[in-house]
Amino acid sequence: MSQLKISGYGDDLTVNKIRIGDLTPREHEEIELSKGGQNYSPLENVVVSMVKDSSTLIARKPDPSDVSRYVESELLDGLCCYSAVNQGQLNKIIVDSVIHHLKVEKLPTVPRSIRHKYMSAFLLAATGITGMDKVVPKVAGVESWELTFKICRRWGYKIKGIPKDEGLIIGATGNFHGRSLAAVSMSDDKDSRHGFGPFVPGIELVRFNHIGDLEDLFKRKGDYISAFMVEPIQGEAGVIVPDDSYLPKVAQLCKKYNILLAVDEVQTGFGRTGANFAHQLYNIEPDIMGCGKAAGGGILPVSFVAGKKEVIDVLTPGSEGSTFGGYPLASVVGTYSIKALIDLELAKNARIMGKQLIKNMKSIKKEFPDKIKEVRGKGLLTAFEMHDEKHLDGHAVSLGLLKIGVYAKETHHSTVRIAPALTITNDQVSILSDAIRTVIKGL
């Protein structure tokens, strides 16, 4: 076996004589290409090295005068890790809780087969913020969706009385629920499915925001359907906001046909859309919901399923489990991520700043109607879609923004999502908007 030596911290972190602080963006890319799986295509020629404040990253780019070196510059973070860092990077409330927990409380990890006291705090906080009866902690966002899926299936057999193994779960076209096999079985995105079949059976899709399609399906197959699983606003699809009447009608139909309404709030939750959870914008009450991303405040992956008692209660010992779901440190991070959401009034700030950002983007659209087709969003989950033409490529916009100090990333080729930290200030909204205007003007 070859010798492996790891030493130092930060830029001095050295693995087998390769000091991380010496690597140029190109060398980082080469290591990723030769040693990592190619399941992402990150922005070229930039490596983030640290955060400066809640929404500013320090990034390394090639030195224009010597590509064997790099220069550091600031990037305003317009994406905040796909809404995982709603509370802002290194949020003090959460970081203090972690430091205190590790240094003073000293209980990082125990398994679920013995109770720990922090789980109670997390369950009280998570049921409190969601208004749901019960919560089951998980780790990644997709796991909260996957567990929701399992619970809905079991509810269908145990409570609704669907004949064994004949249950159906309905999803919406354009959905994104993550990358597990069940999640891609529900997806209609070719890239995420290609080569991964056979897929999980018992899933059907209806067009998102077409209530007639859902009603028709419920009429035909309602006795076999246990749940409709839907994102209140489709984030990955390009911030697709449904008509105001859509979700209330969905909720009515689900009630009428005794079908669970399961919402995926992994991206839309934790204040992102201007409400603590996006479904609250539409005054509906889901039966079960999945949360993730900002449930861990950008410090740890924390997710959970929250639901009504009679739904969550279909779980029994042995039917579900996760070593790190709700372990002590995650329970602390989850609890204080909720505290930050409340104490910093993040949903309110998302509402106020989002209004400003959307207004600015609409005025850019007005200035360049031949370039921007649509501006969409709720709170600080926003996007602009360009006309589908070659020179209006979304990736070119991301690269243009990067050049002038803003990090954002296209979703599909012609839409650029802008979803900054919910702690963003008025001045930063102006910087973001000015940068977008400059890049669009130059296209």
Ligand SMILES: Cc1ncc(COP(=O)(O)O)c(C=O)c1O
């Ligand atoms: C709505 C939704 N559900 C689930 C997921 C999956 O979350 P994770 O990547 O943490 O597994 C995502 C990720 O973007 C998402 O947007």
